[in-house]
Amino acid sequence: MGKKNQQRRRISGDATGRFLEALALVRQLHPETDEEVLFYRRYGIAMLFCPDDFLSCLICMEASQCDDPRYIPKHKFGRHMSRHHSKATVKCKDCLLAFDTAAAAGKHHHYAHSLPSGWWNFPT
Structure with a gap:
């Protein structure tokens, strides 16, 4: 794996860690039962921690049904x-x-x- 790809994976991994920490805190502070709101709350937090020059694929996040923000370089x-x-x-x-x-x-x-921006931090 090239040096640039290793750096991208590290950046994405760091952002994923911050995403998971924030998601756990928001879930603790604002329990939610509406599945749609829950999903878009996760997506908002994923975008908040998305590294520069990356995007989070909403379709992949929705399909995976897990807490994976799926950060993809913008150029790809x-x-x-x-x-x-x-x-x-x-x-x-x-x-x-x-x-x-x-x-x-x-x-x-x-x-x-x-x-x-930040609506996901408040109770619905």
Whole structure:
């Protein structure tokens, strides 16, 4: 593995550790039962700790059903989307993500772009 790839993995690993710590704290302070809110709360925290030049793949996070923020270098994100999420054709107008349906894109837009930054730190 090249030096640059090792550095990317280290940066991603450090960010993942910070993500997991913050997620545990938020879960302790604000228990939640709504699955949709829980998921987007995890995604918001993942984006908060996302390293520069990386993105967290929301579709991979949702599919994995675990606390894995799936940090992907921005320069590889388009290729990631075409390889792993080729059916995702409804693009978000504010970021690089795409979705299978307009409804999924709308939910993402509401939680990721319409609500104030840090909303996931407060009770719903």
